[in-house]
Amino acid sequence: MLSHSIFFESHKSSYHPNPTRTTPPMPVSHQIAVLGGGISGLSAAYYLSQNVPATTKIVLFEGSKRVGGWIESKRVGTCGPEKGKPGNEGVLFELGPRSLRPKGAGGVVALDLIRNLSLTDSLLTVPATAPSARNRYIYYHDKINVLPSSGPSLLLSRPPIMRGVISSAISEAFRKPKDYATDPDGDESVYAFAERRFGAHVARNLVGSLVHGIYAGDARELSLRSTLRALYDNERVYGSVVRGVVKGGVEIETFREKGVMWRSRREDTDFFSAMENMSVIGFREGMEALPRRLREVLETIENVEVRMEEEVTFVKMGQEGEDIKVETEKGAIHASHVISALPAPTLHKLLSASNQPLPHLNHNPYVDVAVVNLAYDNPKLVPYDGFGFLTPLTTDDHPPANKTTPPGTLGVVFDSNAMPGQEPTGQYTKLTVMLGGHQWDEAFDGTPIGAVVPDEVLWRAMDVVKATLGVESPPLYALTNLHANCIPQYRVGHHTRLRELHAALQSPVYKHRLSVVGNSYLGVSVPDCIKNARALVEELVAAGGLSEEKARCVTGLNRVEVEGGEEGIGGEAGPGELKDSVRVKKGQLGVVMNG
Numbered sequence: 001m002l003s004h005s006i007f008f009e010s011h012k013s014s015y016h017p018n019p020t021r022t023t024p025p026m027p028v029s030h031q032i033a034v035l036g037g038g039i040s041g042l043s044a045a046y047y048l049s050q051n052v053p054a055t056t057k058i059v060l061f062e063g064s065k066r067v068g069g070w071i072e073s074k075r076v077g078t079c080g081p082e083k084g085k086p087g088n089e090g091v092l093f094e095l096g097p098r099s100l101r102p103k104g105a106g107g108v109v110a111l112d113l114i115r116n117l118s119l120t121d122s123l124l125t126v127p128a129t130a131p132s133a134r135n136r137y138i139y140y141h142d143k144i145n146v147l148p149s150s151g152p153s154l155l156l157s158r159p160p161i162m163r164g165v166i167s168s169a170i171s172e173a174f175r176k177p178k179d180y181a182t183d184p185d186g187d188e189s190v191y192a193f194a195e196r197r198f199g200a201h202v203a204r205n206l207v208g209s210l211v212h213g214i215y216a217g218d219a220r221e222l223s224l225r226s227t228l229r230a231l232y233d234n235e236r237v238y239g240s241v242v243r244g245v246v247k248g249g250v251e252i253e254t255f256r257e258k259g260v261m262w263r264s265r266r267e268d269t270d271f272f273s274a275m276e277n278m279s280v281i282g283f284r285e286g287m288e289a290l291p292r293r294l295r296e297v298l299e300t301i302e303n304v305e306v307r308m309e310e311e312v313t314f315v316k317m318g319q320e321g322e323d324i325k326v327e328t329e330k331g332a333i334h335a336s337h338v339i340s341a342l343p344a345p346t347l348h349k350l351l352s353a354s355n356q357p358l359p360h361l362n363h364n365p366y367v368d369v370a371v372v373n374l375a376y377d378n379p380k381l382v383p384y385d386g387f388g389f390l391t392p393l394t395t396d397d398h399p400p401a402n403k404t405t406p407p408g409t410l411g412v413v414f415d416s417n418a419m420p421g422q423e424p425t426g427q428y429t430k431l432t433v434m435l436g437g438h439q440w441d442e443a444f445d446g447t448p449i450g451a452v453v454p455d456e457v458l459w460r461a462m463d464v465v466k467a468t469l470g471v472e473s474p475p476l477y478a479l480t481n482l483h484a485n486c487i488p489q490y491r492v493g494h495h496t497r498l499r500e501l502h503a504a505l506q507s508p509v510y511k512h513r514l515s516v517v518g519n520s521y522l523g524v525s526v527p528d529c530i531k532n533a534r535a536l537v538e539e540l541v542a543a544g545g546l547s548e549e550k551a552r553c554v555t556g557l558n559r560v561e562v563e564g565g566e567e568g569i570g571g572e573a574g575p576g577e578l579k580d581s582v583r584v585k586k587g588q589l590g591v592v593m594n595g
């Protein structure tokens with residue numbers, strides 16, 4: 001039986017609100033508007049609620065009935081005869097992001113938030129040593145190719161996709177680096193970089209696949225500097241990616257982030273140490289547990305108002321020193337500061353409507369992705385223990401890597417392997433087929449997303465699992481979702497455009513009154529979104545950005561002032577810049593932070 005019917009169990013809160021926040025209402029001195037109830041907007045509102053006085057009111061506007069944006073988790077069907085009862089909850093499907101990487105500053109900030117929201121009990125963890133974390137697959141030459149997970153496995157087994165890769169890596173270590181002195185921005189496409197350093201095979205098949213898994217995008221279109229930053233940094237600092245990796249790589253954390261990480265770890269050393277050994281983490285009730293809990297918590301806080309189903313229709317900046325008018329179809333408020341966590345093109349529309357446009361908000365395209373979740377009642381349907389497979393990039397100048405995959409196949413996630421524990425009885429194989437992205441037209445013969453028939457997408461997904469995994473049996477449950485404009489594609493030159501946007505946000509019209517956050521700017525992952533929301537709020541508070549005495553203009557993009565360029569790596573802050581925004585080289589801070 002194929003089922004599109006959905007059983008949904010809402011999460012029961014065990015969060016106990018901070019009693020100091022539920023005391024009698026305070027007179028309102030300022031009003032801050034947060035636009036958008038995705039993970040960035042919710043996090044920004046949450047960090048504001050923890051950092052501003054109770055006399056500052058925080059109003060979050062969300063246009064839809066639910067929060068979380070495209071983080072969405074749904075249970076379908078029932079796992080047993082007693083629907084909805086413990087042990088009978090049904091199969092959990094993730095429609096968007098399905099896990100978090102607990103690494104780096106973003107990972108630590110996300111974990112810290114999870115702790116503060118009392119969500120640790122519902123965490124699921126996958127150790128870095130688990131086969132599902134170590135085994136990465138690429139579908140190449142019509143076969144699953146297992147990528148080597150260690151030096152010895154590289155020597156012992158060489159799948160077709162790895163042929164020639166060792167010699168490419170050796171040559172890369174001796175290849176002359178690009179002259180960043182004559183090209184200070186130094187950006188190029190991910191593909192151009194990979195081809196220049198490692199050759200076309202690596203660029204198309206390894207790097208092209210990786211870009212499918214993160215951006216559902218085309219490596220030829222995406223900015224190296226803004227997407228795969230570590231590669232860019234290694235060439236710049238060490239002259240080679242391989243030499244950089246051997247030497248431990250360039251750390252990308254800023255002083256501020258180092259400090260945040262250190263303080264969080266100090267709060268609960270055991271928890272953070274345990275999490276450092278994890279490859280990914282998720283939630284028993286799915287990723288949506290996080291935005292749902294954020295909303296629950298925000299709704300208990302006296303000076304926070306979460307306005308659901310209230311889409312912002314107009315934002316009008318006043319004269320210098322005046323409040324901003326935020327209009328919805330239900331009314332208007334005046335705010336002393338607005339944090340936009342909306343997609344950049346949506347903010348562009350709002351500001352253009354009031355004739356106050358900002359540059360570049362509309363520059364990057366967003367891809368559409370079809371996500372098909374499938375559950376089979378055979379728990380051992382797929383003979384692989386890994387997180388799933390990705391497909392290489394197809395280019396016109398080369399025959400496709402695969403002949404049998406339906407066009408537009410980006411990859412398949414083996415969910416029941418990658419994140420076990422979401423069904424108490426665990427008798428299912430869960431797969432998610434991802435189609436479209438930058439190959440939408442190939443996948444659906446040029447039919448725009450609004451006109452594509454979900455049932456046809458489901459048949460296409462079933463063709464994919466048949467062709468690649470030999471799965472012919474029909475799924476017990478299936479859920480098809482067509483996500484329009486879901487992942488922004490940071491085009492080459494993104495960083496330079498962000499600098500210009502940052503400068504424009506400091507012009508008199510916007511200065512101190514509008515900041516931006518969200519996946520349109522400084523990273524698309526969930527931890528990046530949380531980290532950037534926290535940094536924005538902390539910088540606003542530290543700079544007095546929310547009071548009359550403002551020391552520094554905080555736009556949400558301040559990181560671009562010091563990132564990159566010679567000054568960005570191990571350098572000093574420029575005049576007027578916060579010292580703790582400077583990026584550091586690995587090792588430099590060890591004494592300060594470990595002491």
Ligand SMILES: C=Cc1c2[nH]c(c1C)Cc1[nH]c(c(CCC(=O)O)c1C)Cc1[nH]c(c(C)c1CCC(=O)O)Cc1[nH]c(c(C)c1C=C)C2
Nearest residue numbers: 096097101212213214216388389410411412413434524525
């Ligand atoms: C639903 C489609 C998505 C695709 N990419 C993303 C989504 C939500 C966003 C995304 N995916 C990953 C990252 C990097 C996270 C990080 O390193 O911090 C981002 C921002 C990685 C990733 N991709 C897939 C999984 C299961 C993961 C996380 C686990 C891991 O890295 O080991 C699967 C996957 N995502 C997409 C495709 C086409 C795909 C295919 C198998 C697009």
